[in-house]
Amino acid sequence: xxxxxxxSPSLSVQEGRISILNCDYxxxxxxxxxxxxxxxxxxxxxxxxxxxxxxxxxxxxxxxxLNKSAKHLSLHIVPSQPGDSAVYFCAASALRETSxxxxxxxxxxxxxxxx
Amino acid sequence: xxxVTQSPTHLxxxxxxxxxxxxxxxxxxxxxxxxxxxLGQGPQFIxxxxxEEENGRGNFPPRFSGLQFPNYSSELNVNALELxxxxxxxxxxxxxxxxxxxxxxxRLTVT
Numbered sequence: 001x002x003x004x005x006x007x008s009p010s011l012s013v014q015e016g017r018i019s020i021l022n023c024d025y026x027x028x029x030x031x032x033x034x035x036x037x038x039x040x041x042x043x044x045x046x047x048x049x050x051x052x053x054x055x056x057x058x059x060x061x062x063x064x065x066l067n068k069s070a071k072h073l074s075l076h077i078v079p080s081q082p083g084d085s086a087v088y089f090c091a092a093s094a095l096r097e098t099s100x101x102x103x104x105x106x107x108x109x110x111x112x113x114x115x
Numbered sequence: 116x117x118x119v120t121q122s123p124t125h126l127x128x129x130x131x132x133x134x135x136x137x138x139x140x141x142x143x144x145x146x147x148x149x150x151x152x153x154l155g156q157g158p159q160f161i162x163x164x165x166x167e168e169e170n171g172r173g174n175f176p177p178r179f180s181g182l183q184f185p186n187y188s189s190e191l192n193v194n195a196l197e198l199x200x201x202x203x204x205x206x207x208x209x210x211x212x213x214x215x216x217x218x219x220x221x222r223l224t225v226t
Contacts, residue, residue: 004157034214043119043205043217044158089157093212101212102148102171105157 003027004092006106014114019077021109023090026071030092034103035064035075038087047088048075080113087111117142119208119218127224128196136191136221138206146170146211147189149181152203152220164189165211193223201225 005024013019021035031052036044050057050064050073057064063076077084090106120139128134140147146165150158160173164183178194187208193200201224207215 006157032212036217041219043207043219046214046216049214091157095212101146101209101215102160102163102173103150103158103207103215104160105150107155107157 001026002107003030004090004104004106006088006090006109008109009107010110010112012112012114013080015082016079019075019080019084019111019113021075021077021088021090021111023073023075023106024071025073025092027092027094027104028071029094030104032093032095032101033064033066033073034091034093035062036089036091036105037084038089038108044089077111080111082113082115085111085113119206119216121204121206121218121221123221124219125222125224127226130196130198130225132196133192133194134196134223136193136204136206136223138189138191138208138218140187140189140206140208141216144208144210144216145187146209147183147187148207148209148215149189149191150205150207151175152205154202158205161191196225198225 034049035047038044087108091103148163149161152158162172167183183189203220205220207217209215
């Protein structure tokens with residue numbers, strides 16, 4: 001049962017354009033969402049998060065949008081840079097749970113930004 | 116500020132053996148979580164420790180066990196290794212219910 005799903009295994013964009021990475025979830029208990037970036041041979045690096053009480057959060061070139069009714073979130077990167085090329089993971093947490101803030105991850109999307 | 120560190124970087128073990136992986140949490144963080152990442156998949160939650168107590172466990176058998184020490188560093192122990200245990204093991208530290216910061220991982224190969 002894949003509770004967090006990233007349907008696009010890969011995405012290729014031109015430098016300077018917008019990258020849009022998508023994520024869907026099924027568990028209505030999820031109330032906190034995060035995006036991580038992962039380079040080969042490194043651990044995931046935290047990028048940006050959003051609480052379910054918001055529908056948008058921005059940090060520099062990165063913006064996350066949350067549509068609770070559709071159980072969908074997206075990460076926008078504008079403008080995209082070659083250094084953004086990495087695997088991007090969507091993750092979700094149910095902070096109201098008593099069993100700790102475990103993260104449930106999607107399968108990841110490989111983003112390639114071409115110069 | 117020191118980030119999350121893990122040791123060893125790589126490890127090769129034989130089926131049936133036991134392994135211990137280590138993690139030092141980021142300064143000031145009292146919560147450590149462990150994840151298993153198989154090839155081509157996202158990380159899967161194994162368990163979490165908060166102030167030396169297990170604070171949540173994922174769908175992993177009892178042969179996966181852990182410890183957290185007073186300095187908040189942590190160990191992951193896996194007994195009776197199976198071929199399917201081959202994966203990248205990630206440790207993440209955090210304050211409770213805040214963003215988790217990951218170490219570089221330990222690549223375990225079981226032959």
